[in-house]
Amino acid sequence: MPSVRRIAHAFLERQGLTTVFGNPGSNELPFLSGLPDGFRYVLGLHEGAVVGMADGYAQASGRPALVSLHSAAGSGNALGALTNAVAARTPLVVLAGQQARPAIGPEAYLTNVDAPALMRPLVCWAAEPACARDVPRALAQAVFEARLRRGPAFLSVPYDDWTADADENAPAVLERRVERAGAPGAEQGRRLAGAVAAARRPALVLGGDIDADGLFHDAVRLAERLGGPVWAAPSVFRLPFPNRHPLFRGVLPAGIEPACRALAGHDLVLVLGAPVFRYHEHLPGRYLPEGTRLIQVTEDVSAAARAPVGEALVADPAAVTRLLLTALGTPDTPVHGYRPVPAPAGTRGPRLHPEEVFAALREEQPADTAYVVESTSTNSSWWRQMDLRRPGSYYFPAAGGLGFGLPGAVGVALARPGRPVVGVIGDGSANYGITALWTAARLRVPLTVVLLRNGTYGALHWFGGLLGVPDAPGLDLPGLDFTRIAEGYGVPARQIGGVAELRAALSEPVDGPRLLQVDTALTTPA
Incomplete structure (x- = not known):
């Protein structure tokens, strides 16, 4: 009989889950061994970035994405990013490696004790197969649960299961098909x-x-x-x-x-x-x-x-x-007269107003650009200046969990290689997913990152006013230079000095990732 791994790989291939987003550990190596031709492994340097990339990829492609995490530590690292996928109802199939079955009871090193419980109640479904021969069926259930429930499904698999022989019923999983129809009566x-x-x-x-x-x-x-x-x-x-x-x-x-x-x-x-x-x-x-x-x-x-x-x-x-x-019935003619965009606000100092940045994006970027936005304090400026008329033009962290923006932009760009993609990222949020720049550089993902640097957690200053907390510590972020960080990861980067320089940079052709750092004035979300 074929191995459990061979049946699993064949099932994933038939389901179109041939792009694996992961950060491997020892427990995951047996699953990753012998991936068939046509599979692609997208390496992220942190599990939060791995899930963020998969989230963006699944949203932009309209198909489930496959995630490979490492036991308890990797699964725990991914939880923050999973909150956004849950709120966005993104179908993710999350596989985590588990210790070998004989080592789980004694809690050997790298055991994920009660693995499904770690992920509940966040994911829509979580399980660990009762035996090796149940792995193909359980994997199929994870895929169908993610599709039907529209959210992340989690499966923990002991690493020695993958090399076990499948039973005679295992190939039946390859023909499985589960669909849903929801028309009202x-x-x-x-x-x-x-x-x-x-x-x-x-x-x-x-x-x-x-x-x-x-x-x-x-x-x-x-x-x-x-x-x-x-x-x-x-x-x-x-x-x-x-x-x-x-x-x-x-x-x-x-x-x-x-x-x-x-x-x-x-x-x-x-x-x-x-x-x-x-x-x-x-x-x-x-x-x-x-x-x-x-x-x-x-x-x-x-x-x-x-x-x-x-x-x-x-x-x-x-x-x-x-x-x-x-x-x-539908109207005979569509409504015309789209509202004009107001002139962008400006500043008197050396920093640009976010509206000036967004006006430059609107006028210099192609009309079909997809924007992945994680800059909460500039929300009001964003909606005042942008003119988005196409599907798939806007992505935002659905649960407000920081760290989606940069990885999500990489995932969207991977899923839609023929469409311009821009990540609009605040300096506060950039730190949570910064390792995604390495993946973008390694894969030469065509992506523009506009890094808005105002030196603070701007949204928290605004929220402090709402809550009557004007003196909370830890809100300022001096001394961060993302051009040097990006170059360290292999992404060309430059500091933008003004509107004219920004417009000129945005008009340049994009053949890989790049980062444009722009110093901006502090604004409020509303």
Whole structure:
């Protein structure tokens, strides 16, 4: 009989999981031995960067990504990055090496004691096979759990399992196929379409799932048919709607009271592909204005169950969007008159205003550029200056866990090699995923990193004001020069001295990774 490893490799190949993001340890070597031709191993120097790259790759490619971690230490290092993948509902198949089976009970060195428990409740599914012959089936379950539940699934495998003989039933796993369909029933569809058609002042709130599921343009058609305002859901990690469209009102505030105030005057709020809601600042109040009905449509069972208000339909947002477009009809002509971009704010000192940086990106970068953004303190400047009209244009750490930006940008660039990719990274967050620069250099990933250096954790200064904590220590970051750090990892880098130099640099051709460090003035997220 073939080995467990051979069956596993053949199954992964049939499932299209041939790119492995990892940082290997001794427990993982038996799985990695003899990878078939066509497999690619993407080495990251820290597990947080490994998961961040896989997260960006899976989001940009629309397919699950395979991650290889090292026992307990590597799995623990990855937990912070996994929070973003969980919140973004990114399908990741996370394999971790375990000690040999006879060594687990005595807790030999590099044993992951109760490996599934380490990852719960963060991942959507976690297991360790009961015996070597169960590995192929368990691996298949991990892949299907990640796809069906839309999140990271975790499997710990003792390293001696990979060389064991598979049993006669193992090859059956190669033919497995698991699919899901989530269209609403006829009566559910009639009720939903009737509620939307009867609304006098409907509003749309769209989540990152709209972009992830390829519904960007359909969302525009639906919004134009309804004619009401559109918000992106709070803490949005993908842009679900063109941000300068005349119906777009921006990102819904991430506090209970201001979100309620924003939705005042609407008799129906239709939420597609988002939780209700991912609040951040604790600003209590009513969840909804008096007389406002909320209907949520999501595939995420947990998001539907935990919402504090409104009705929920657990269904495929794509099927529901098509149903509504058919039931309501679509406008004869699209809406024109996209809102103009205001002139960027400036500063009197040597530092650039972030709006000047973003204006340069908007005007010098191709219109189809994909931006991976991890610079929280510049949020308001970003949305004032950018004009994003294409799907897959925006990626942000979904749970707010720092360290996604640089690795995520590498992953997006690997998944979309024909599309320009720019990482817009703050100096505070850059330190969490800086090792991704080495991977970008080794693979010659075409990527521009615009490093915004303001010398502080800018968002925390703003949050300190909200919380009445003006004197917290540890918020400043003097003395960091990312040009020298980047060059040490093999990435060409330069310090930008002004707007003209930035524009000239952005207009240069990109044939590998590069880093542009720009000193910026401190701004606030809102």
